[in-house]
Amino acid sequence: MISYKNLFLLAFIVNTKCCAAIYWLGLAANGSSVGWNQTHHCRLLDGLAPDQLQLCRRNLELMHSIVQAAKLTKSTCQKTLGDMRWNCSSVEKAPRFTPDLAKGTRESAFVFSLAAAVVSHTIARACSSGELPSCSCATAPAEQAGPDFRWGGCGDNLHYGIQMGSAFSDAPMRNSRSGSQAFRLMHLHNNAVGRQALIDAQETKCKCHGVSGSCSVKTCWKGLRNINQIGMDIKSKYLSATRVIHRHVGTRKQLVPKELDVRPVRETELVYLVSSSDYCAPNEKYGSLGTQDRQCNKTSSESGSCNLMCCGRGYNTYNERIVERCQCKYHWCCYVTCKRCERTVKRYVCK
Numbered sequence: 001m002i003s004y005k006n007l008f009l010l011a012f013i014v015n016t017k018c019c020a021a022i023y024w025l026g027l028a029a030n031g032s033s034v035g036w037n038q039t040h041h042c043r044l045l046d047g048l049a050p051d052q053l054q055l056c057r058r059n060l061e062l063m064h065s066i067v068q069a070a071k072l073t074k075s076t077c078q079k080t081l082g083d084m085r086w087n088c089s090s091v092e093k094a095p096r097f098t099p100d101l102a103k104g105t106r107e108s109a110f111v112f113s114l115a116a117a118v119v120s121h122t123i124a125r126a127c128s129s130g131e132l133p134s135c136s137c138a139t140a141p142a143e144q145a146g147p148d149f150r151w152g153g154c155g156d157n158l159h160y161g162i163q164m165g166s167a168f169s170d171a172p173m174r175n176s177r178s179g180s181q182a183f184r185l186m187h188l189h190n191n192a193v194g195r196q197a198l199i200d201a202q203e204t205k206c207k208c209h210g211v212s213g214s215c216s217v218k219t220c221w222k223g224l225r226n227i228n229q230i231g232m233d234i235k236s237k238y239l240s241a242t243r244v245i246h247r248h249v250g251t252r253k254q255l256v257p258k259e260l261d262v263r264p265v266r267e268t269e270l271v272y273l274v275s276s277s278d279y280c281a282p283n284e285k286y287g288s289l290g291t292q293d294r295q296c297n298k299t300s301s302e303s304g305s306c307n308l309m310c311c312g313r314g315y316n317t318y319n320e321r322i323v324e325r326c327q328c329k330y331h332w333c334c335y336v337t338c339k340r341c342e343r344t345v346k347r348y349v350c351k
């Protein structure tokens with residue numbers, strides 16, 4: 001028989017296992033304090049899920065990229081969603097997550113997907129910049145070079161980035177102890193969506209050669225776009241994410257859209273299982289902080305607008321004095337002098 005105490009413990013375990021796969025975002029805070037050159041370093045900070053430990057021990061050289069990816073995921077999440085009611089401030093709590101991220105919400109779909117994209121991005125870049133002994137520049141693309149250029153240079157090694165990034169991001173979800181099958185499927189799907197956004201965001205970059213920059217000969221390679229742009233792509237997927245349920249389709253259980261619309265989930269859409277708060281009012285149960293005192297934009301009609309941000313409660317106006325350097329002059333040689341200018345700007349904050 002299961003005692004109350006065990007039941008409580010069970011609930012606790014299920015609850016904490018929820019987001020083991022993104023505990024590592026906590027490495028943003030103190031991951032740089034470790035040398036990552038001895039296998040016992042992997043256990044030092046409680047940032048890695050059990051299934052990521054082995055990968056850490058076998059690929060210690062990757063860990064500096066993982067720590068960098070944790071920082072980049074946090075800052076990109078906060079920058080990308082900074083004008084939304086849910087502004088990603090709760091990733092600061094990693095590895096202790098509040099319900100907004102600890103359940104299968106739309107917000108967790110965004111964070112998992114972004115984190116998976118950033119890990120692969122960071123590793124791919126580390127390869128091409130020569131920081132990793134285990135990889136180097138990408139091999140030339142399979143497609144034909146054009147009449148006016150040849151493949152060369154040093155492309156970001158997306159192949160290696162995707163391979164090692166998937167191994168790291170997906171490892172916890174391959175283990176049945178890390179939450180229900182539905183949640184694991186949800187997170188695996190969203191991780192893949194994030195990596196696909198990365199693959200879709202490759203661009204051809206070129207360098208000119210030839211007599212005095214005539215560009216008669218060009219060398220081109222495939223490079224990755226800036227992570228902020230990939231964050232924006234994933235943001236639009238977040239805004240149009242699909243709620244799914246886990247149910248039998250034939251003999252297997254799968255995630256299918258909740259609305260009576262019989263189609264499989266698409267490889268480009270983020271999916272979630274649990275609906276979120278509207279994040280208007282504080283509510284611990286949902287991990288909502290509310291939007292009181294958040295700054296809003298009076299003239300905008302989009303997400304950061306006072307109308308949407310303040311949920312109809314209205315806003316207060318105040319003046320803020322800004323002091324900045326201005327009328328800067330360059331003096332030969334070599335210093336700059338500036339004046340101090342003051343101006344007043346109007347700020348609006350939600351009631």
Ligand SMILES: *[C@@H]1O[C@H](CO)[C@@H](O)[C@H](O)[C@H]1NC(C)=O
Nearest residue numbers: 033034035036037038039041
């Ligand atoms: C690990 O790295 C630190 C500094 O990054 C260095 O002082 C130390 O000697 C290294 N240890 C080994 C075993 O390489």
Ligand SMILES: *[C@@H]1O[C@H](CO)[C@@H](O)[C@H](O)[C@H]1NC(C)=O
Nearest residue numbers: 026029030044045046094095
């Ligand atoms: C590193 O930070 C995490 C999250 O803040 C914390 O749980 C862990 O104890 C810290 N580890 C050390 C060694 O400071």
Ligand SMILES: *[C@@H]1O[C@H](CO)[C@@H](O)[C@H](O)[C@H]1NC(C)=O
Nearest residue numbers: 082087089289290291292294
């Ligand atoms: C993010 O939202 C929270 C709660 O609404 C707020 O306390 C915090 O200041 C916001 N952060 C930024 C950078 O706007």
Ligand SMILES: *[C@@H]1O[C@H](CO)[C@@H](O)[C@H](O)[C@H]1NC(C)=O
Nearest residue numbers: 296297298299300301302304
């Ligand atoms: C407010 O929104 C408008 C229109 O979207 C934009 O041009 C302006 O820069 C925003 N103001 C601030 C302070 O962000």
